[in-house]
Amino acid sequence: xxxxxxxxxxFIGSHLVDLLIKNGHQVLVVDSLEKQVxxxxxxxxxxxxxxxxxxxxxxxxxxxxxxxxxxVLVHLAALVGVGQSMYQIKKxxxxxxxxxxxxxxxxxxxxxxxxxxxxxxxxxxxxEGEYFCEEHGLVYPHLRPEKQFSEHDWEMGxxxxxxxxxxxxxxxxxxxxxxxxxxxxxxxxxxxxxxxxHSYDISTTALRFFNVYGERQSLSNPYTGVLxxxxxxxLNNNRPVIYEDGKQSRDFIHVSDIVEGIYAxxxxxxxxxxxxxxxxxxxxxxxKIATILRNELSPETxxxxxxxxxxxxxxxxxxxxxxxxxxxxxxxKVKISDGLHRYVRWLAxxxxxxxxxxxxxxxxxxxxx
Numbered sequence: 001x002x003x004x005x006x007x008x009x010x011f012i013g014s015h016l017v018d019l020l021i022k023n024g025h026q027v028l029v030v031d032s033l034e035k036q037v038x039x040x041x042x043x044x045x046x047x048x049x050x051x052x053x054x055x056x057x058x059x060x061x062x063x064x065x066x067x068x069x070x071x072v073l074v075h076l077a078a079l080v081g082v083g084q085s086m087y088q089i090k091k092x093x094x095x096x097x098x099x100x101x102x103x104x105x106x107x108x109x110x111x112x113x114x115x116x117x118x119x120x121x122x123x124x125x126x127x128e129g130e131y132f133c134e135e136h137g138l139v140y141p142h143l144r145p146e147k148q149f150s151e152h153d154w155e156m157g158x159x160x161x162x163x164x165x166x167x168x169x170x171x172x173x174x175x176x177x178x179x180x181x182x183x184x185x186x187x188x189x190x191x192x193x194x195x196x197x198h199s200y201d202i203s204t205t206a207l208r209f210f211n212v213y214g215e216r217q218s219l220s221n222p223y224t225g226v227l228x229x230x231x232x233x234x235l236n237n238n239r240p241v242i243y244e245d246g247k248q249s250r251d252f253i254h255v256s257d258i259v260e261g262i263y264a265x266x267x268x269x270x271x272x273x274x275x276x277x278x279x280x281x282x283x284x285x286x287x288k289i290a291t292i293l294r295n296e297l298s299p300e301t302x303x304x305x306x307x308x309x310x311x312x313x314x315x316x317x318x319x320x321x322x323x324x325x326x327x328x329x330x331x332x333k334v335k336i337s338d339g340l341h342r343y344v345r346w347l348a349x350x351x352x353x354x355x356x357x358x359x360x361x362x363x364x365x366x367x368x369x
Contacts, residue, residue, distance in 0.1 A: 003266065004028045004070040006057040007077035010037060011217045012120070012209075014045055016074065016259040021049045023263070030057040030066050031077065037218045045216055058102040067112055072266055075100070075119040078189065081223030082124060083359065085182035086312070087366045096185035097192070104196045114202065118265050119193040121206040121275065122186040123170070123251070127177030129317030131165035133158040139165060140175050149309040154244050156315050167249070167283065169320030172208070172275050179312040194273050203271045207262060210279030210319050214255030214343055219352030222359035227252065229356055230290050231347050234297040236354040239304040243313065246287030246305050251279040251318035254339035257332040264328040279319025280332040289340075296344040311368045 007013045008029030020027050027050040055062045079095040133139045141159045158165050178184045190206040197204030213227040230240040261278040290303050363369045
């Protein structure tokens with residue numbers, strides 16, 4: 001197949017490109033090399049067997065070059081940064097929502113024959129995860145009120161009876177409640193692609209990535225994943241900063257599993273319009289993740305548990321993978337212990353800048369911390 005990957009020079013995209021080429025596909029990468037992610041130079045891990053266009057994928061002159069001959073489009077390109085999106089609203093809406101809309105408009109106008117479109121969505125579109133209340137069953141609480149934060153009462157309560165609730169795997173049927181501009185734009189990308197596919201009979205799949213970690217993740221970008229932020233702090237002998245009490249939990253999936261999930265979606269014979277979780281189905285606390293990294297990278301460094309909170313933060317969210325297993329026959333293989341061991345071996349060779357404090361001050365200035 002001829003497969004085009006937008007954002008294919010990035011963390012997830014570059015691993016996907018390697019896997020596609022290994023399996024005999026022709027791959028074209030379109031990537032603008034966002035400076036906040038890549039700095040001032042091309043990454044040194046780019047697969048020489050792929051073709052590359054280093055420009056914005058949604059520019060008409062660029063689409064004229066990559067659209068023709070594409071069988072499958074994997075749309076990974078997006079600005080990533082939950083906190084930053086809250087004070088750079090126009091940039092994120094333009095770079096994610098509007099850029100995707102421009103691309104789809106072009107495909108429509110050109111009556112493009114692309115057979116399948118896959119788009120990277122995000123667990124952030126859920127907001128809080130799914131919970132179980134002993135009295136009311138499955139419930140979908142919204143954000144915790146500031147009064148609860150101020151009392152250091154961190155766990156979620158039932159929205160119907162205020163009793164404490166137990167986190168369970170979040171299914172794709174959960175109502176969406178994005179709590180950041182970034183999350184809104186990821187929902188936009190997902191829904192725009194599905195609307196286009198429904199209307200013009202093109203198979204579409206939105207893959208809702210949970211917390212991806214692994215080799216090649218940008219370490220100097222202070223708005224990337226929490227593991228990368230912790231690692232950058234530790235590699236500079238600084239304490240990882242943990243909000244609340246550290247017992248909030250997420251679903252951490254290694255990048256090798258994510259790209260296997262994407263590849264399963266590319267190969268899937270089922271036609272239609274699917275929104276699918278890509279996670280492990282297991283949750284790990286933020287404090288545990290920070291402790292493992294600290295013990296591996298800088299044992300003498302402590303952890304800073306602040307009991308502070310950030311606007312829009314959720315308490316628990318991890319994937320229910322039953323729907324994905326049924327549709328894609330996919331399940332993650334890399335255990336968190338093995339994935340972190342691989343990650344640490346790669347981290348030992350890195351020398352990142354620690355830009356966390358600069359980003360934190362920006363969020364504090366905007367009243368978001």
